[in-house]
Amino acid sequence: RVRREEVVVEDEKRDDFRFDLAATGQFYAGEGATRGGVSARPPLPWLQQVPRAFRDPIPLRANAFSEPPGEVHPLTAPDYARLADWLSAEPAVRRNFPRRFAPLARNPDFRRAVQARMAAHPEWDPVLNPPPAMPK
Template sequence: MFAKPLISATRLAALSLLLGSLVATASAAPLGVVTMLEGEATLLRDNARLALAEGVRVGSDDIIELGAKGRFLRVEFDDGASLALGPETRAQLAPALKGTPRAYLLRGWAKLSAAKGKPAALASPWFELSGLTRDAVISAQAEGAQVFAEAGELSLRPLKPAGAAVTMKSGELLSQLGSAKPETASRPTPAFVQAAPRAFLDSLPPRADKFKGKDVAPKRLADIAYADAQPWIDAEPALRRANLARWKPLARNPEFRKGLAADLKAHPEWEPVLFPPPPASTPKY
């Protein structure tokens, strides 16, 4: 007779899901905490898509996304800096890129505030922002980008096309549409002010102390599907290379792998991962 199994298949599956959730909620190196959230926001971490809430700790490589139902989210970092995100926004915290940006803004609206005496940086498909001494509001869209130096100074290096870095002073607005040369204005335009998230115009007090000692876990919604990761997998080459190891484990999923193979021209670095070359034959003597 066969011995009775110590744990049923059902319980084993449940345990696997639980362990996966624990890994997804605890693996990122902590950088800060979500202190304000209006509407809905999701977190992509490891193999999971998670629902964010106030009090959730976030860390390096975490991807935060706000859709149509997400109005405003604020992360306060442990060093005193903060990052606010608006609707229809995708951002990755502290990606492994040169210049150690606080975040990569793939699309949408962000407001970055530097900690006192610690200049901050942010990257996007349109520019590299560095040396921020106070506050900046950034919009990165498919058709162009805008940067408003709300307070303090910053350095901005255009990428589409590549250009020399420019220094922006407090109150200035830089706008770029498509591949046209960026234009700088001495103050924000009415259209920019109208389009910016309302919460970005307010001076918000810090709230991180409210969540000290609290362990708020994000709720697991589902496994990450290829459609969730595709905007990042097809991003600019430097970001794709930085995130390759992060997405590799998901390629074991047949549907995820199918999506990667179908769009291979958009991310050619995946070819040796999906279709590794045969091992070299042993030389004959």
């Protein structure tokens, strides 16, 4: 949860040293025992000492998170139709897919779809048609 709050700069040892930075973009500067002050922008000599990467303005993002997030809906399990382009990719890309998508082989619809196109998916043969277990 993001909240906007004011920033208070104070020195516990001095009663006259307290500044409320309520407005966005305000700048406080003080040195040593001097009181310092608040300004709308940093003074130019100070700004020139800051590395360039730190001078870029950072966009305010609090408003982007002011609304609660929407409802989360679980994704449906992938099926052959959604994976067909990947499963038909060149062999170097699809080489590890049988291991990665092996749990899908338990789904009868997915299994039938791959078996119907075995000529295009030879790497799936050991997953769909494993060799018989050796007797002990």
